[in-house]
Amino acid sequence: MQASKGIAIGFVAGLAVAGGAVLLLRDEASPRAEDSAQVAELSAKIDRLESSMSQLSSQARALSPAAASSTSQAEIAPAVDAKEEQARIEEQQRVIATADAKVEAAIQTGQWSLEQSRDLDRLTVNLPAEERRRIHTRITAAINSDQIKLTLH
Numbered sequence: 474m475q476a477s478k479g480i481a482i483g484f485v486a487g488l489a490v491a492g493g494a495v496l497l498l499r500d501e502a503s504p505r506a507e508d509s510a511q512v513a514e515l516s517a518k519i520d521r522l523e524s525s526m527s528q529l530s531s532q533a534r535a536l537s538p539a540a541a542s543s544t545s546q547a548e549i550a551p552a553v554d555a556k557e558e559q560a561r562i563e564e565q566q567r568v569i570a571t572a573d574a575k576v577e578a579a580i581q582t583g584q585w586s587l588e589q590s591r592d593l594d595r596l597t598v599n600l601p602a603e604e605r606r607r608i609h610t611r612i613t614a615a616i617n618s619d620q621i622k623l624t625l626h
Contacts, residue, residue, distance in 0.1 A: 565600060565601070565604070568596060568597065568599070568600060569600065569604055569608070571596060572593060572596050572597050572600075572608045573608065573611075575589065575592070575593055575596070576593070576608060576611050576612050576615070579612065579615070579621055580615050580620055580621060583620065583621055583622055584621065584622055584624055585612065585615075585616060585621045585622070585623055585624070586623075586624045586625070587624075587625055590612075593608070593609075593612070597609070
């Protein structure tokens with residue numbers, strides 16, 4: 474009997490706690506006057522922020538794209554330009570060294586093919602004109618002085 478009496482007391486106590494919780498939640502569910510005032514104040518702030526954002530958006534669209542891009546480019550350009558210029562110079566030096574090595578190899582072997590000529594053209598296409606001319610003049614001079622024999626394969 475003792476066990477069932479304890480279970481019954483526990484059950485009743487659980488019901489009492491649950492009932493109290495429901496009453497508390499029901500009371501909390503109804504908004505208080507001060508909560509309503511805070512919600513209204515927050516809604517007003519959100520409305521002001523939305524209107525400010527739309528005004529800023531309109532102003533940004535009103536700026537000409539050229540003015541906006543020149544401003545951003547003026548701020549970013551020096552750092553980017555220096556890095557890009559350094560990378561471009563390094564790439565040119567690598568291409569020049571490779572092209573000179575191809576010409577030197579042709580002079581050493583005494584052979585120059587149509588395929589090698591096409592490879593050299595593709596390799597040097599983006600070099601400055603004076604560098605490209607120097608490399609091609611070197612191979613042409615070697616061919617004209619019979620240091621290199623042309624082959625068609």
